[in-house]
Amino acid sequence: MNKVIRIGTRDSELALWQAKTVQSQLKNLGYKTQLVPVKSTGDLVLDKPLYEMGITGIFTKTLDIAMLKGTVDVAVHSMKDVPTALPKGIIQAAVLARAETEDMLVSAQYIDYTKPCTIATGSLRRKAQWLNRYPHHTAVDLRGNVQTRLQKLLDNNWDGAIFAKAGLERLGYLHKSGIKSPDFNGFGEELPWMLPAPAQGAMVVVAMEKDTFCQEALAKINHTETEKCTKIERDFLRTLEGGCTAPIGALAEVVSDKIQFKGCLFSLGGKKKLEVATSVPHGPQGIDLGNDSANKLLENGGKELMEIIKREMKQ
Structure with a gap:
């Protein structure tokens, strides 16, 4: 464990709190670490709504580049800010136990x-x-x-x-x-009636695909239940969006021996609302819950609504 794991993070107070939480957990396992704060484009440009900036992963792109250049070894993100498709060479290595989702x-x-x-x-x-x-x-x-x-x-x-x-x-x-x-x-x-963003309340740590040392270290702090639930939510988002930013909410929870899922899609002004709710036994049946729920929504008016949203976003 002589290698020092360089942890990349945004430099906001909340992002630093998240990175220090990861640092503390790795330290408790005997790993040496160093925090490397950076400022993202999302933090620098504050006079435009995020959806108008047209950048995928606006809060993660700077750290992605730092990882690919070898400036940092791993990066800590609010999982809701991370695109459903990670850059080539970067993989999800750990999801920490989830906080409140509301x-x-x-x-x-x-x-x-x-x-x-x-x-x-x-x-x-x-x-x-x-x-x-x-x-x-x-x-x-x-x-x-x-x-x-x-x-x-x-x-x-x-x-x-x-x-x-x-x-x-x-x-x-x-x-x-x-x-x-x-x-x-x-x-x-x-606001219990408001469905959260997919993976809201969860922190994710990404690592380089070839970096087995960091992957093995991060696997020790991974929270399996949160990993599973956030995967379902992000699968729902990915299948529904098709690369377009849209008003989408999703929440998967383990309740007793079941996984309960709720998802929604709204028109940009909120006038139209589509939603889906389902549950499956906590087991292999949950693997495709996010994709299946998104496809169900698409078949019941979601496809047409997404087309309208895409047109309106281009105007």
């Missing part, structure tokens, strides 16, 4: 949902689900790391903004009394 609405004061409201989010999925439920509301774009988005919520005349619960929790901002950060003090409300 989204949360964060606000500085009480919100009356019956009145017109302005809700901020940079996610097509969150926007579509919110407007489907509250068509009389307005959604505006919000980009940046967690701290930046909380500050923007304070600085603008918005009623609330949507965050992943896992990120708020990992940074220590989630309290019983609400959301508290060095610069923000407000309310947090879970």
Whole structure:
């Protein structure tokens, strides 16, 4: 174990928390590690919605290049940010035990949902689900790391903004009394009706295909149940999207002796909603659950809706 595993990560507070979690687990197993922070394009360009930037893996591309160049050995990502097709030569090596999957609405004061409201989010999925439920509301774009988005919520005349619960929790901002950060003090409300992004709440570590040392090390921190559930969700995403960004939610969970799955596809403005829900015994039957669910949705109006989304995205 003389080799030092260089761990590539984005340099935001949340990304560093994730990388340090991986570093700690490897250290406990006797491995030597070094953190190598980098800044991604997704972190540098904050004035455009992600879907308008037209880059696959906008938060992962810089680290992919660093790995291929040999600057880092492995990279830690929020799994929901990782494209379903990894670059040639890079493989998924470990998925850590999953955190909370829910989204949360964060606000500085009480919100009356019956009145017109302005809700901020940079996610097509969150926007579509919110407007489907509250068509009389307005959604505006919000980009940046967690701290930046909380500050923007304070600085603008918005009623609330949507965050992943896992990120708020990992940074220590989630309290019983609400959301508290060095610069923000407000309310947090879970959104159980909002399906998360595929693999939301999970962290993934990727390694080079030929690097057996790092693969063997990372296999020791892999969480099998999370790996299986996120695979189902990402299979659903890949089969449904076909390379096009779309408002898609998915969640697979092991409940007793079954794997329960829910998936959804919305039109860009949230007016149209397609969903699928199913369960299979926890075993080999779950291998194709994501693909099968996506194909079922495609056969029941999803194909036509995806074509509409693709046309609208090009306009």
